[in-house]
Amino acid sequence: CDLRLDEVDENLEHITVICLDKNINDKSVASIHIQESLIELNNYVLFYTDVQLCIDYIRSIKDEKILLIVSGSFSRKILPCIHSLSTIHSIYLFCANRHYHTNLLDEYTKIIEIHNDEKPLVESIKITLSLMSKQSLAFSIFDQQQHDLSQYSPEFLWYQLLMDILKQLPENKYSKTEILDTCSDYYRLNDLMLEKIDQ
Numbered sequence: 001c002d003l004r005l006d007e008v009d010e011n012l013e014h015i016t017v018i019c020l021d022k023n024i025n026d027k028s029v030a031s032i033h034i035q036e037s038l039i040e041l042n043n044y045v046l047f048y049t050d051v052q053l054c055i056d057y058i059r060s061i062k063d064e065k066i067l068l069i070v071s072g073s074f075s076r077k078i079l080p081c082i083h084s085l086s087t088i089h090s091i092y093l094f095c096a097n098r099h100y101h102t103n104l105l106d107e108y109t110k111i112i113e114i115h116n117d118e119k120p121l122v123e124s125i126k127i128t129l130s131l132m133s134k135q136s137l138a139f140s141i142f143d144q145q146q147h148d149l150s151q152y153s154p155e156f157l158w159y160q161l162l163m164d165i166l167k168q169l170p171e172n173k174y175s176k177t178e179i180l181d182t183c184s185d186y187y188r189l190n191d192l193m194l195e196k197i198d199q
Helices: 029-041 051-060 072-082 118-140 154-168 173-186 191-198
Strands: 015-020 045-048 065-071 088-094 111-115
Touching: 015 029, 015 051, 015 118, 029 045, 029 118, 029 191, 045 051, 051 072, 065 072, 065 118, 072 088, 088 118, 111 118, 173 191
Parallel strands: 015 045, 015 065, 065 088, 088 111
Antiparallel strands: none
């Protein structure tokens, strides 16, 4: 929680989920549950209770898309600072009083919804993340008409490189185990992905 720029691990995903809430680290059952729910949806989730640290991190992002969940109490502090950034894809407000913040919907167009209940918030985020992934995939699909590699998304090129490397690896139990161990380590906090890896 509240990681400075030099403390943040490299994101291997193309989407970063950031949650800014002064109570997210209070160790309550509700806070722990929402943290676990978000990590299941997207492996790379950062939690902040400090507005300035959160703003600093968001401004440091250049090549990823950010889905931001912000508490109502912090919304008026952070939105003017980050809303216009191209890396901000979607914003969700999570607050006790939805009606108090509805005027922000007109002012900040990247706000998708305002929620006061965790379950619909998580469901809506799940849908948005799915759409973001599909959108990213659509932009990275190989276009037969293009031959200039600089026109392709970096994710597509990395994927192609990964496929070439995997094809060259020897087909033995050690190689498979090594890949699975690396994936398990990366997704160690995401039970859903760990189940898929175990299959």
